[in-house]
Structure formats: structure tokens, C-alpha cells
Amino acid sequence: MGYNPDKPMDGRISDLGPPHYEQFFPPVIKANKGKWLWHEILQPGVLMHKSETGDEVYTVRCGTARLITVNFIREICDIADKHCDGFMRWTTRNNVEFMVDSKDKVQPLLDDLKSRGNKFPVGGTGAGVTNIVHTQGWVHCHTPATDASGVVKAVMDELFDYFTSMTLPAQVRIALACCLNMCGAVHASDIAILGIHRKPPMIDHKRITGVCELPLAIASCPLGAVKPAKAEVDGKEIKTVKVTVERCMFCGNCYTMCPAMPLADPEGDGIAILVGGKVSNAKSAPKFSKLVIPFLPNTTPRWPETVEAVKKILEAYAKDAKKYERVGEWAERIGWEKFFEKCDIPFTEKSIDDYRLAYNTWRTTTQFKYTSHIK
Amino acid sequence: MGYNPDKPMDGRISDLGPPHYEQFFPPVIKANKGKWLWHEILQPGVLMHKSETGDEVYTVRCGTARLITVNFIREICDIADKHCDGFMRWTTRNNVEFMVDSKDKVQPLLDDLKSRGNKFPVGGTGAGVTNIVHTQGWVHCHTPATDASGVVKAVMDELFDYFTSMTLPAQVRIALACCLNMCGAVHASDIAILGIHRKPPMIDHKRITGVCELPLAIASCPLGAVKPAKAEVDGKEIKTVKVTVERCMFCGNCYTMCPAMPLADPEGDGIAILVGGKVSNAKSAPKFSKLVIPFLPNTTPRWPETVEAVKKILEAYAKDAKKYERVGEWAERIGWEKFFEKCDIPFTEKSIDDYRLAYNTWRTTTQFKYTSHIK
Amino acid sequence: MAKHETPLLDQLESGPWPSFVTDLKQQAATKPECWDILGILELSFKDRITHWKHGGIVGVFGYGGGIVGRYADVPELFPGVEHFHTVRVAQPSSKYYSSANLRQLCDLWEKHGSGVTNMHGSTGDIILLGTRTENLEPFFWDLTHDMNQDLGGSGSNLRTPANCIGESRCEWSCYDTEEACYKLTMQYQDEIHRPAFPYKFKFKFSGCPNDCVAAIARSDISVIGTWKDDIRIDQAAVKEYIAGNYPSNGGAHSGRDWGKFDITKEVIDLCPTNCMWMEGGELKIDNSECTRCMHCINVMPRALRPGAEKGASVLVGAKAPILDGAQFSTLVLPFIPMSADNDFEELVEFIEKVWDWWMEVGKNRERVGETMQRVGLPTFIKVMELEPIPQMVKEPRSNPYVFWAEEEVEGGFERDVEEFRAKHAA
Amino acid sequence: MAKHETPLLDQLESGPWPSFVTDLKQQAATKPECWDILGILELSFKDRITHWKHGGIVGVFGYGGGIVGRYADVPELFPGVEHFHTVRVAQPSSKYYSSANLRQLCDLWEKHGSGVTNMHGSTGDIILLGTRTENLEPFFWDLTHDMNQDLGGSGSNLRTPANCIGESRCEWSCYDTEEACYKLTMQYQDEIHRPAFPYKFKFKFSGCPNDCVAAIARSDISVIGTWKDDIRIDQAAVKEYIAGNYPSNGGAHSGRDWGKFDITKEVIDLCPTNCMWMEGGELKIDNSECTRCMHCINVMPRALRPGAEKGASVLVGAKAPILDGAQFSTLVLPFIPMSADNDFEELVEFIEKVWDWWMEVGKNRERVGETMQRVGLPTFIKVMELEPIPQMVKEPRSNPYVFWAEEEVEGGFERDVEEFRAKHAA
Ligand code: SRM
Ligand code: SRM
Ligand code: SRM
Ligand code: SRM
Ligand code: SF4
Ligand code: SF4
Ligand code: SF4
Ligand code: SF4
Ligand code: SF4
Ligand code: SF4
């Protein structure tokens, strides 16, 4: 049987939801759910969880590109079939995890993974760098200001040793979002790579009629930069919009609402670096990432400026922070003026907030440290 | 000679500025300015400063009502003449200070002060409560929501022992402002007593013409609650304003701009208590005071509810805080939920910010303490 | 389809990190449209700009979500990706799979689509990347009929909920995140598939405050495990840590020599509430001061465990920065029980209250966190029929701009200005 | 004038704190209008409302400030306070006085006014409380001619500057606050007396970060002493503190038994930057990490002193909450020298730059801090021709909403949509 276009509603099934998770549990997981007592990371990428039943589960975590093919998934299935009773899982950061129920099964699994070239790097645990949460970029989306998978590959190649080791003061979470919509949720990452536009939208008057609801386009702009206007198209006056460019901060929301207002541009677009965000409630409350480098160009295919910037920050942090200290906790302890100095990042007025709640970020105390910024 | 109303500009002198301070220095101050090495508070209200020249200056600090008469000032001058070579000063919190240049002159001065009844209480130093910075209230101002001098007298009577001793964890600065203009700058005090209105302005249509510039009155409202309107006065239609009462938060700014919009009301007006502000940069940065009791009535002549509330907070703090910890530092360390519990203050939605930068005060972490608030 | 030159992308084949370029090239052997994926991406690398058109409304009958339409803006160059819609397939809780299940999905996607995926999307779905409009219904038919599986969410509706691994492999989980995620996903299939909300809405479930699914940053309703009673201490194990016999932080720091474990420096001094101390060789915790931040437990997993009276905190309103700046979720329910036995009744009741209100007052494209900001937290609390409690805020307001309702003020708001003037000359 | 019954006020005569009621009653013996002050205040205590009319524009010729007009709204009951204007007399730096000077002022005020004062007003002035319009010029004549003194500020002009006691009696002062206050007050007499600003403007001068004149909370330009080099340590005195021979905090805590002085708990652990430690019995400070908060110096005044290379931080924009909420001043110049020898040139130059700009762009009744908020800190810094430095902010922005100027972006903002469409089909 199969889908019959002539009777599309015949036999249609809907609202099934996802499959029940339990059917996919490896046996040791099924037997011990809710009974785990403690865990230990035996080596980078290898976790052991101990159950009150005495059982143990060994997890081997591998980095992936996230953008993967069915070919590749089948290879993952092969490995799972061979070592893990046919089960596996993915983490919330796009790593794949293979689980075995006894210690002696770990090394054969590791050996197998290793034998497959650079496809299954083992790591991403503990005080290291794990996989970069990221988004579509030029592979799929219509609004990106940079690519996603390409930048991630370039950065992870450079940080690879941090993925396969646990030498940092704490876990470092890197994320990438290719535009201000922030599907990569970079707003709360230790290091965030954010695609940004820097040119105001063009108005495609020829196309705007029909594809845009003008009032929605006008309302979309948080700064009121989109205004009603008229234009001549093919000799006829049409209703359209215009943009007050001095008020535009390139958020792209107008383009989301109106396809006739593209902003992307080879020169205008690039990457901003934000740092110091975190999600967990451990020690300190969740923190937003802060903008420290306002712009780096889209130098394809390997974004050397971005790779370099991320590495510089990571290394300054690795050198200076205390054990357990997340990047943001470190920056706050030493003071942001010292952060810029230690990371050797020039401070620009672009890092000074001038949006809605800006006053809260102004320094309203005499407490500051002397740095090279003070001449 | 003297002022001649017929020739007002004749012989007029202006822009003289204040007298030069140096002529008012006690000799020991003049000789040692810029040379002081250290100080010690010998007993509450008595300071000793040591100079690198070996000189010492002993300062005796006395509380005053601030609202004082020339009679009273002359009495202060008598004391200064008798003990201090005719010099004295006032502090930034309205205490009067008598200085002598040797230790043996201190006791006679103290004895003299003591002999004058309750006029010259000695204290206000160190880890105690010093004078309450305050404003005009019903003695002089047109916008107060409470009195100033009366409330201060009632509160200081109750806290008197804290003025004459140094038993608190740190200095506690209390301030009072009789309306939201906050001339008493209560926005950064350990404990703040703030006069608040709670009824929207009335509109005196009969009077508005002439005394108000309507556009200014309309623009004065931060929430846009003041709108243009028309009214009939003596059979004639006039331009006036109306107030959308649901949008009014009783700030009084319209009344400041327009005398025909009085808000004061015996039932509506009263006192809010804010706590945890500080000015100094010692240890922690300056902090704003936070609203913890939204309303207490104007129970003249001694405001027992207000006195009681201030005392309760002060005593909870005295009992619980660590040495050197200001009220706000204490509240932040224990958590505001514990503050309300320890001070036995009911928490109301009025303490939850809903003004401009409100989101910054929302709790965006899972970190909280269990208190009786959680049922 | 033609093989394209990809000199720029080729440079992404070297280096130790897995290369999606290599993977795509290998897949192209059996799925030639992958050449066009590589081709159009190479063009973007050259032009430094995307080559996808804006949006495109496609879907399967009866669903308002689950598919994101996409068309190439250079279709003549890359006909294989002229249509390139993504399909969001709802993932199972915690993203466990059997190879049987995945192989079947791979076969389906090879048949109906490009053979390219994201495992997984940022929200949590299985993202099947690229197919033509005419393939959508056949794929959906097979997915439902052959695999008994379904699409996830997109558009102004409930998005596919996600959860941390929870009790299935984590010792700290304070409730069954998998079951909660599954139950609520099943219960709200209609809300997932048929747009009825002002804007998107997300649930995420973490088992403890470490928040491994980033719920507090990325979901409109964040359900984060916590406990009510005391942290469970195994004093013998504490001693082992002190003796250096157990690795600190479960071995997470073993790659560098940080010196001998120092319980004072590493645990007691880093406790944000300073509520721990050593006494007679034992570790003590004043649990009434503890904010359950997890730090001490993280550092000494063999000695410390969350309490036994478990449940969750519910926080509301996280979102990305468009338009007013990013928001974390705000603590609204400090503690609720989370039990599958009563079908998570307390949570469900709260969720539906939030929706009822938001669907009524939320503006078009206004996330619930933005609606909360617009009406103010006090109003939100009131409409949720909750008691205001200090746990909802970091600190009380510092401005004095309090609204008073007429009925709260003795004598009301109405006053007679003539009467006033009789006592107060103008 | 008639004596009034004051049963409510009478209750404020008891109690240990000095009673303004008693004082006023005694003054009434020679200044009978004090009865009317008591009378109208008693009426307010009874009615629980003020009995003063709104404003009233009065003053002395040629000045726009210095007098606050005030009229009773029940003049028939209390004719002695029908007019009740206050006069703000500029106070000397640090509010030192000779009895001769004060006695003369008292005589003048007894002659021309009510004999009631505030020592001092919140801004710092001597407040002479209550006189009639026709007395203003004669009082001013005598004040200027007989006493060589002057009025302070009110209205939309520079308000009377104020300072902490500074070097004259405080060992911590990092510049001469008295001289700075005096010099600038003299220099800006015109700005004080003749309204030319969008709104009020205040200067306050504190000698160190303890900020005893509350500059950071209450002045549009806050000048707060600080230093550049190292805290000066007398190690012998440190030992005395440790031995318990010197009282901690200059004896400020001597009223309670806090136990033996513990330098670790009381100083080192409370240092906000954790930059202190003991080594070989000596106290060490990593001064490059110190933020000069004063805590350690406050606690051990005999052992520690500010550095020798002194000056001030300049912060801008403090104000009370009307309209947008209160503001503290924001750090704009981290360090400037403060020397009377060059007439505080660096400060004066900055002040005038701020004024030039604010007078041009400030709206009516907009404090400079509000103007800063309206235009944004980056713009303010630019118009002040300052380098943006991280010391100006607590932390970098967390939203990504950066403005880029056209000239900063390669290729500028102008683009041709036709050209774009040629490469990107719509
Ligand atoms: C597998 C995974 C959950 C899942 O459902 O997939 C997971 C698993 C564990 N997390 Fe996590 N965390 C996972 C994502 C996260 C996230 C979410 C994210 O990064 O987007 C966070 C919040 C990140 C943040 O704060 O920005 C997270 C914050 C933590 C923390 C808090 C650490 C801190 O100092 O802030 C801990 C505790 C610790 O590591 O000491 C923790 C601890 C753990 C433990 C030790 C829990 C346990 O007892 O099993 C697990 C192994 C940790 C390890 O890998 O070192 N996990 N963990 C996720 C693995 C992602 C990956 O592939 O790298
Ligand atoms: C006399 C006066 C200055 C003046 O020009 O008049 C003054 C004088 C001194 N202050 Fe002050 N302060 C004076 C108002 C202030 C203010 C302003 C205010 O309260 O409005 C503050 C900021 C208050 C705040 O933070 O809210 C202030 C915050 C300090 C601090 C910081 C304390 C802290 O922990 O935050 C110190 C240091 C200390 O006490 O350890 C200090 C220390 C001192 C010292 C010890 C300085 C010295 O070496 O001489 C002086 C005696 C302190 C005492 O009385 O215990 N002074 N001091 C003011 C006395 C007011 C009064 O009559 O009570
Ligand atoms: C596919 C995915 C990125 C990815 O590569 O993983 C994605 C892709 C898009 N997101 Fe997203 N979002 C995705 C997770 C997120 C997340 C993360 C999350 O859910 O945890 C966020 C931040 C959290 C949040 O919801 O605030 C996110 C915040 C946005 C926003 C900003 C929403 C806001 O309120 O600020 C938009 C803009 C919009 O809705 O118009 C957006 C819009 C979009 C659109 C539909 C583009 C648009 O402007 O209409 C993207 C389609 C891309 C494409 O061509 O396929 N996407 N988006 C993620 C969904 C996969 C999945 O279902 O698993
Ligand atoms: C007399 C004094 C209170 C006192 O009892 O000490 C005072 C009294 C008045 N202040 Fe004030 N302010 C006084 C110091 C302050 C201070 C404190 C300071 O200067 O350190 C502040 C807070 C700091 C600030 O400037 O922001 C202050 C913030 C206000 C405001 C709110 C200004 C704002 O920008 O938010 C107003 C409202 C206005 O300007 O219209 C105001 C207005 C007023 C008016 C003129 C009433 C009005 O609405 O027009 C009051 C006249 C009262 C009267 O009848 O005498 N007063 N005012 C203080 C001046 C005495 C002096 O010269 O020494
Ligand atoms: S972050 Fe922006 S460009 Fe990237 S996938 Fe999301 S919406 Fe598209
Ligand atoms: S990009 Fe953003 S700021 Fe610029 S016009 Fe569009 S909506 Fe407005
Ligand atoms: S605080 Fe308000 S009522 Fe009090 S003196 Fe100032 S302006 Fe007048
Ligand atoms: S009191 Fe304030 S909020 Fe109310 S109408 Fe007047 S200006 Fe507006
Ligand atoms: S959030 Fe807590 S319960 Fe869930 S996986 Fe992370 S550590 Fe475990
Ligand atoms: S969970 Fe956090 S707050 Fe509680 S005792 Fe442990 S470290 Fe302290």
C-alpha cells in the first residue's frame, strides 16, 4: 500500500506522537532506571554509572557533525548492533552515546570506533569542550548571516584536543547561531558564535505587493525603523515601506515577516563573539552571554579570525580561571576590564549596551581595576 | 543703611558665593589639614583623629532635630565659645560636631552637653544608627504624603539607644522623604521611610486655566494617564485634563507641574518602607533600597506602625547579620525570602516590580530557599 | 545529477573533527542530489551568502506544523535542491533509539528525501533535511503507517518537548523526565500539530538544577527537578573524598593536576549560600539555607545525593532575544510534585491555565515571556491565581511606583475637589 | 500672634530625642509667628495633610534661584505664616562655622524671617524657613552687605555643591574636597543663580569611596577620591591589630563583643576582590586586583592608608526616581588628578563639556542622567570625546543589537536590489 494522492484522507493516521522511549532502552538501562547511585568519568568520553542493584553502565560518547547522512546513521547502527545490543542515544548537544553493561566491553568498542578514522572522536565529557550546539546556516536557512556547519567544523578542528581531554577549569559550552533569532540559543553559552547582519534591509518594491502584509512588516521593527512609503513599479504607484537606516540595528525581524526585505550581504555579514553565559544553576545562577567581539568577517571556508578568537579566549580562561569556575564566573571575578586585557581583545563602544535595559549594565560604583585601557 | 525699595538695584551685591571655609576652621584643624594619620572612636559620639604632627583633635557629635531655631543655634554657639574656641560644624547628616584639641577638654564638654537635658544627645558614630536624613513634610512642602520632622522624632525616640551605642553589625543609615521626589534621597538607605500617595489627582477645573500649561501637565505623566479633556466651568467650556485612574501610580509628577491636580489625602497618604540600600563603595557597590512594606498609615502624632516596622527590621538585622554587614548585604546573603521571614513582614505583590526595568528583578534561577511562604 | 567542483568545501575534509563534507560526498554515491547540496553550499561559501529563498508554506494535510518549506534561489544551477523542505520528526524521550527503528527511518528518508539529516534539531526533533513538496504526503503516510511515528512541531504551536536523560541514566534526577516529556507530548498532540497559539511555545524537562536540556534558557515552560528535604550524605564517602580515594567531580577534572582534593576550597567555600561546614570530621549542611544549586553534589557524587522528597520547580518564559532581549524563565512554582501516577496533574493544570490566559491576551507573535513582561509579573501571578511569594523575585522592587486598586484605598478614588478647596484655598 | 492649642504636637515633646516642638515653643517667646507655625502644623497633624499651597514664584532681583516660595492654604487661621518662603543660604565647605558668623546670621534671620531654620537642607544649604515676600530683598541686602554671604541654588540651575569633610579632618581624603567645592562654587556663581539649564544639576565631592556626602546617589556629577598606586601598609600596625591591641574599624564596633579580631575573617575574606593574603606574618595585597573599595582600610585605619598617587573618579548622572526610576552615577572618568594648583582643570573641562552638550540636547526637566539614558552611553561617551573603556560598564551588553554606522561597513548601506535579484531569485 502507501499514500494515494487521489484519496489523501483515506486511512490517514495522525497525532501518534513520538515512539515510547522505553522500547529503545538498552537492557541495563531498563533494569536500573531510577536506581543509579553515582557516576564516574573513567577517561574523556567514557562514563560509568553505578546502580544500587550493583549494575554498571558504561557510556562512550562520540562527537558528530550533527549534519549527518543516513549512510552515517547506518554506520552508527552497525556499531550499536555489534557492541550495544542494537541501542544508542544522542545527547542534548548532538553527541552520540554507545552504552555497554560491563567494563570489558568498553575497550573493544573504543577500538572499533578508533578504527573508523576521524568519524567517531571519543570525548565531550567533564571539564572540556563538548560539541558545539548549532543551527542551519547556509545549508538550509533563509536568514543566516554566516554558515553553521562550516564554522563548527573549523572551530572544532582547532579545539579538538579540548574535546578529547578534561584539562579546563570547568565545562565550556560553545554554541553557534547563524542569525539573531538564535536557534542555537547562544544567549547562554560560555562562548557564543553569532551570525550578525550589518546592512539594513533592501526593499524589493517589485515583489513586496502580495508577499508582505505591510502593517505586519512595519510593526515588526522593534525600533520603528520601518515606515510606510510609496514607490513606482512598472509605472504604477504601489504601497510599500522604507527603512530609516540610522535607526536599524540589523535584527532581521522585518525580513522574517516580509520576504521582500532581504538583509544578507557578503561584506555586511559576519560573526560576533559573546562570552560568559551559562545555563546550569550550579554555584551561580544562569547568566546571559555578553558581547565582546562585535564583528569578524565570513572568511570561508575556515573562518580563521573566528577560530583564533575562540581559541584565544579559551586559552586565556584555561590559564587563569580556578577549578570549577565557568567562563562567566571567571570574568566576573576578575572583572570585565581584566577579561578584555587577559584575552587581548580590544574594547569597543559596541560592547556597551544601548538597548532596553541598558542602564543596568552601567558601572555605578567607584570599584574598578586599572588596566591598559586607562591612559 | 540697608535695602532701599525705591532703588532696588543701587549698591546691589551678588554672586559672592559661600564664605571661604578656612576662616571657620578650629586652629587644630587648620594646622593639620591633610596631615591626619588615623582615627579612633573613643566612645559613641566621640572621635579622635591623630595627625602626623602629633596633634590630636577630639570631636563630639550630637544629634539635632535639623529643624532648629536661631535660639537653639545660639545655644550651640555658646557651647562652641565655651569649649571650642568658638568653632563647630555640621555633618552631612545634620549632626552638630564640637571639636577640641586635647583629651582633657572632652569630659567637660560632655558634661556641659549632658547638663542641657535632651538637647544634645551624643552619639551617631560607628556601628549604630545616626541621624535620619529627612525633608520638609508638613512643615513646609506642598507635595508631602507624610510629615518629616514628626516621624523622625518618633522613630529616633524609639531607636535612641542605637544612636548612643555601637552595637550593630554595621552603620545603619535611615532616611525619610515625604514624597516620591525623594529629597531625602531615600533611594539608597539601609532603611528608608517614604511618604506615598495612593489616590489619583483630583482635577480642579475651576483653577486649571491660567495656573497650568496643559501640554506640560499631560507630558508630565510617565504612564500617559493624563489626557486632554474638556469641562464646563461657570457655564463655559474650558480645556482641561482628565486622569485614567487605572494607569496612575501616584507619583505626583503631574501635581508638580500643575497646581490644579492635588493628590494628597488623609486616607490615601501614608508611608512605605524600603530597605537594603547603601551609598558607600565599601565591600559591595552602592545599592538601591527595595520596597518591603508598601503602606503604613499616617497615624499622628507618633506613627506607631512606622516606628514598630523600623524597629522590627533593625532588630532582626542586629540579631542575624555578621560583623561589617550592611542591611542590604545581609538581605542578599540570606536571600530576600528569608529577609521577609526573619523580619516577620508579610510579602505582597506590591513588592514585585512592574515598572521599567522590572524583568531584571525576576528570579531566573532554580535557586531559592524554602520559607513559610511556600505552602 | 552533476557532480560539482567544491574547492572551498573540500578544505573542510581535513582535520580531526568529523567532516560533514566527506559524509555528504559519500552519501552522494547513492543519493546524487547530495551533489546539489554540496554545490549550492559551495556557492554560498564563494558568495558568502545564503542561497535559500524566504520560507514557503508547505505541509501535510491537517497539520499546521512539522514541515519547514524551503526553495533554492538558484534552482536552475541545482535542480536537485529546487525544493528542499525539512521534515521535523518527533524524537523519543532522551533520544534513545534501537538500530532497527533508525534503520527503518533511514530507509524511509532515503526513499522520500535527500538522505541528509540533523541528529538533532536545536529543539530536539529529528530533522530530515531536504525533500520535494510531492514527497511530503507519501513520506508522512509511511512514517505513520509503517513506523507508527509522527511529525514534531513548527509554527505558532507547541513545539516538540524535550528532556534531559533523567532517571534512565542519571543518579540526580528528581522526577521521571522521560515519562513527563512523553505524557505531555502525547496529551498535547493537537497543540503540537495545529497552530492555535499567538506564537511558538516550548516545554523542556530537566531532572535537576544542572539543567542538561537548557530548559531555563530555551523553553516557555521549564520544569526543573528539585527536592524539599535534606541532601543525603554518606559520611564514609566524604572521608574517601578527603583522603583522595574518590576523584572529585566524578573525574571531570582528571586531565589536569589540580593538586590534592581540598573539601574546604572545592566544596565548602564554593557553596553559594555558605551553608556547609566540617564538624568532628563530618560534613554538615544547614539545609534550610541550601538553595539546591547542585555544586556540592556535583563535586562529590559518591557522598552526596539530592533529598528523597522530590519534585520540580516550574519556571516560565524563556526565549531568544528577538525582540526585547533574551529572557531566562522566571520561577513561578517553586515546588510541585511530579508523579506519573496522577498524570502530572499539578503541572498540567498550571500549563493549561497559562495557555488559557496567553491565548486570550497574547498578541500575535508574542512569546508568553513577552506577554508576562507586558502585563507585569504581579498581574501574571494574579491571573494564575497564585499567592505572590518572595521566591518569585531576586529582590523586591526598588522604585516606589506601586499601583493601588481603588478598593484597597480607604474612601476610594472619588473625591470632591470643592470639598477639598473648602479646607485648602488654592 | 495667638497661641494655639497643639495637643498632638505636644506629644512630641517627650522622649529622649531633641524635640523641635519644644524648640519652636521656646522660640515663640521672642518670635510669636512661631505659634502659627506650630498651629498650622498641628492642623496638618489633625487633618493628616499638608496646608501649604503649591509653589509660588518669588525671589530676589537678578537671581532665578535661592528662594522657594510658599503660602499657607489657611492664611486666615494662621496669618503669621501666610507667606512662608524659604531662603537657601550657601553653606561653607564642610559646614564649619564660627559662632560669630552664625550669631550674625541668626540675628539677621530673627530680624527678617521666622527665626526657624534647617541646619542643613538635603542638598547642603543653610535653609532659613519662612518669611514674607517683602522681607526677601532686605534680608538679601543685609546678607550680602553685612555678612558678605550669598544665596544657594534652586530651580533649573546648578545647585549648591557640597562635600565631605575631606582632608580637614579625615585621613583618607584623596584630594582637597573643600577647596574643590569652594572653587567650583565660586567659579559657577552665575550657573547657580540664574537658571539656564534644562533642569537642576548637582555636584558633590567625596574624598574617598566611602562617599560620606552620598555623591554617587545624589549628584549629577559625583567626584569621588581614589588613588592609583598601592595601599600603604604599616606591617607593625598590622601585627598590633592581630594581637588585638588596636580596635578594629577604629572602634566602630566596640559596643558589642564580637570576639577577638580575626584578620582573615574580618579583612581578607571580606575583600571583594580576594586580593589579600598573609605571608610570613605580613599582610600582602595584590594592588593590581584591588578595586579600592576601602574595606580593609576602614577596618585597620592605623595599618593601612590609601596610596600616595591620589586623584578622583568622576561619575555622572545620579538622581531621584522621578520619572524613570532612581539612578546612581555612572563611572565616566576612572581617574583624574584633582589639584587646586591648576584650578581642577581636568574636572572643569569635563563639566563644561557635559553642560555644553546637555544644554543643547537635554529636554525640559530632563536630568543629565536621563539624557544619557535617552541617547545611550556609547553616544554620550562619543560626544564627550572619550575612549570607550570597560571600566564604564559592569559588564558588556548581552543583547546583540549593535548599531553600525554606514562608514564602518565595507561597501556601505546602499545596495541594488536588482543586482541582488539577479543572483537570488525571489
Ligand atoms: C548527556 C547529557 C544529558 C542528555 O540528556 O543528553 C548530560 C549528562 C551529564 N551531565 Fe550535563 N549533560 C548534558 C548537557 C548539559 C547541559 C546542556 C547544554 O550544554 O546545552 C548543561 C548546562 C550547560 C550550562 O550550564 O551552560 C549541563 C550541565 C551540567 C552540569 C553543571 C556544570 C556547571 O558547573 O555548571 C553538571 C555537573 C557537573 O558536570 O559537575 C552536569 C552533569 C552531568 C552528568 C555528570 C550527570 C550524571 O550524573 O550522569 C552527566 C555526564 C556529564 C559529562 O558529560 O561530563 N551537567 N549538562 C548532556 C550531554 C551533552 C553533551 O553531549 O556534551
Ligand atoms: C562626619 C561625616 C562626614 C561629613 O562630612 O560630615 C563622616 C565621617 C566619617 N566617616 Fe562617613 N561620615 C559621614 C557620612 C557618611 C555617609 C553619608 C550618609 O550617611 O548620608 C556615608 C555613606 C552611607 C552609606 O553607605 O549608605 C558614610 C560612609 C562611611 C563609611 C562606609 C561604611 C560602610 O561599611 O559602608 C565609612 C567607613 C567605616 O565606617 O568603616 C565611613 C567613615 C567615616 C570616618 C571614620 C572617616 C574618618 O576617618 O574620619 C568618619 C567618622 C565615622 C563615624 O562617624 O563613625 N563613612 N559616611 C558624616 C557623618 C554623618 C553623621 O552625622 O552621621
Ligand atoms: C531547525 C532549527 C535550528 C537547527 O538547526 O536546529 C531552527 C530553525 C529555524 N528557526 Fe528556530 N530553529 C530551531 C530551534 C530554535 C531554538 C532552540 C530551542 O528550541 O531550544 C530557538 C531559541 C529558543 C526560543 O524558542 O526562543 C529558536 C528561535 C527562533 C526564533 C526566535 C524566537 C523568539 O521568540 O525570539 C525564530 C524567529 C521566528 O520565530 O520567526 C526562529 C525561526 C526559525 C526558522 C523557522 C527561520 C525563520 O525565520 O522562520 C528556521 C528554519 C530553518 C530552516 O531552514 O530549517 N527560531 N529556534 C531548530 C528547530 C529544530 C527542531 O525542531 O529540533
Ligand atoms: C529643601 C529640600 C528638602 C529638605 O528638607 O532638605 C528640598 C525641597 C524640595 N524639593 Fe528637593 N529638596 C532638597 C533636596 C533634594 C535632594 C537631595 C540632594 O540634593 O542631595 C533630592 C534628590 C537628589 C536629586 O537631585 O535627584 C531632591 C529631589 C527633588 C526632586 C526630584 C528630582 C528628580 O530629578 O527626580 C524634586 C521635583 C522637582 O524638581 O520638581 C524636588 C523638589 C523639591 C521642591 C522644590 C518641591 C517641588 O515639588 O517643587 C521642595 C521644596 C520644599 C519646600 O517647601 O521647601 N526635589 N531634592 C532640599 C534642598 C535643601 C538644600 O538646598 O539644601
Ligand atoms: S539562527 Fe537564524 S539563520 Fe540560523 S537557523 Fe535559526 S533562523 Fe535560521
Ligand atoms: S533589521 Fe530590525 S531594526 Fe532593521 S529595519 Fe528590520 S526590523 Fe527594524
Ligand atoms: S520629598 Fe517631596 S514632599 Fe518632601 S520636601 Fe521633597 S518635594 Fe517636598
Ligand atoms: S500621579 Fe503620576 S502617574 Fe498619576 S496621573 Fe499624575 S503623573 Fe500620572
Ligand atoms: S539535568 Fe540533572 S538529572 Fe538531568 S541529566 Fe543533567 S544532571 Fe542528570
Ligand atoms: S547544593 Fe549548593 S547551596 Fe546546597 S549545600 Fe550544596 S553547594 Fe551549598
Ligand code: SF4
Ligand atoms: S568620604 Fe572618605 S575622605 Fe570623605 S569623610 Fe568620608 S571617609 Fe573621609
Ligand code: SF4
Ligand atoms: S581596598 Fe577593598 S578591594 Fe582593595 S584590598 Fe582593601 S578590601 Fe580588597
